[in-house]
Amino acid sequence: MRQTALQTVYELAKKDPRVVFVGSDLGAGTLSEMKERLPDQFFMEGISEQYLVGFVAGLAKEGFIPFVNTIANFFTRRAYEQIAMDLALHSLPVRLLASGGGMVYAPLGPTHTAIDDLALMSAIPNIRIFAPGDANEMRQLLQNSLIDSKPWYVRFGKGGEPLFSPEIQENPEKPKIFGDSQPEHLFVSTGIIIHESLQAMEGLKQRGISSVGVIHVPEISQIEFGLWRNMYSNARKVVVIEEHIPNGGLFSRILETAHSLGLDTSKLSRRSLPFAYIHNYGSQRDHLKAHGLDSQSLIESVTE
Amino acid sequence: MEAAAHARKHKLDNLKVIVDYNNMQATGMTQEVLDMQPLKEKWEAFGFETFEVNGHDRIELEKVLKRKSESGRPQCIIAHTVKGKGIRRAENSSIWHHKAKISAEDIQILKTDLSS
Numbered sequence: 001m002r003q004t005a006l007q008t009v010y011e012l013a014k015k016d017p018r019v020v021f022v023g024s025d026l027g028a029g030t031l032s033e034m035k036e037r038l039p040d041q042f043f044m045e046g047i048s049e050q051y052l053v054g055f056v057a058g059l060a061k062e063g064f065i066p067f068v069n070t071i072a073n074f075f076t077r078r079a080y081e082q083i084a085m086d087l088a089l090h091s092l093p094v095r096l097l098a099s100g101g102g103m104v105y106a107p108l109g110p111t112h113t114a115i116d117d118l119a120l121m122s123a124i125p126n127i128r129i130f131a132p133g134d135a136n137e138m139r140q141l142l143q144n145s146l147i148d149s150k151p152w153y154v155r156f157g158k159g160g161e162p163l164f165s166p167e168i169q170e171n172p173e174k175p176k177i178f179g180d181s182q183p184e185h186l187f188v189s190t191g192i193i194i195h196e197s198l199q200a201m202e203g204l205k206q207r208g209i210s211s212v213g214v215i216h217v218p219e220i221s222q223i224e225f226g227l228w229r230n231m232y233s234n235a236r237k238v239v240v241i242e243e244h245i246p247n248g249g250l251f252s253r254i255l256e257t258a259h260s261l262g263l264d265t266s267k268l269s270r271r272s273l274p275f276a277y278i279h280n281y282g283s284q285r286d287h288l289k290a291h292g293l294d295s296q297s298l299i300e301s302v303t304e
Numbered sequence: 305m306e307a308a309a310h311a312r313k314h315k316l317d318n319l320k321v322i323v324d325y326n327n328m329q330a331t332g333m334t335q336e337v338l339d340m341q342p343l344k345e346k347w348e349a350f351g352f353e354t355f356e357v358n359g360h361d362r363i364e365l366e367k368v369l370k371r372k373s374e375s376g377r378p379q380c381i382i383a384h385t386v387k388g389k390g391i392r393r394a395e396n397s398s399i400w401h402h403k404a405k406i407s408a409e410d411i412q413i414l415k416t417d418l419s420s
Contacts, residue, residue, distance in 0.1 A: 045313075051306035 119248025312351030359383030
């Protein structure tokens, strides 16, 4: 997903001189071809995220469309003020490409686990927040981003996720819908959790439970209920699954939106990471499992 | 500090940083609250051509602002100033940093000082 994103930035930069790539200290070989062929559109600036965000705000003011990449937390926690004051206040078209969303960097500990990023970004006006589920969605979101004038925060998965979305998508930011159109159980998620939801749906089907629907929400800054409002209304249980702390993420946005639309919110429940720093050592997968966010846990939540 | 380091990296020879150096913070003197000395050496260490001037001297300021970078490096001008300069009651007074109520007597003194 990250590779696809960076490669997409390079492809866009070839065609559009306004597109620039800015990295912190992303390791040898990152976009080396772009660095060589488009040196005026490539910047590797070192570990200095507060400056990075101010720098790209200046570039955007000058008419460039900067794509900036570093680890998610170093944007959301380290450069929060600059994101709010330099980017969002002026609503500048900068794309923050946030590596390691959720528990991707769990082996590096609580400094690197981005479990509050969606909540932090949601508290800033003007920012659009995305968590794509696969490389196809990522590529098309970034391609479409050139015509949007707002700042973006894009949460990356680990990479290597299976493809679940079409190669060509007209509206990659819109919710994607799978399974029974009038489901009893509805799973809703963002980012890479879609793969767990889809596997759970298959697993439940094998166990004879076919009244299951799955919704993937790539953009959480605005929850579009239009496409799945009937599914929501029909469902007996709607479970929001997120690789995030319980508050301020997808569940919060769905609850708020459902409430404002006058929908029944008593059927809503959430499965998330705890509201705590996670100290246990393990891979992203280990953590999804330990906190009941993997497909097996979802199956059990329905069958038990 | 991050921005200063990058100004040098990108050889911003048209960048001039002006420090309004009045030695005061909202609570008191910088030496008491957070001492930033030696300031000139700090800017120089970050690669800035650094000058110190009297921030109340228009001619001195004009001269230093017109000065082109000779080394291709960014410049820093430390302008020594007095907070509240020209108004006896306000000079070097932290109280006047957030002052919301000004008495009739204050206004009279202000007028006298400004016209002298």
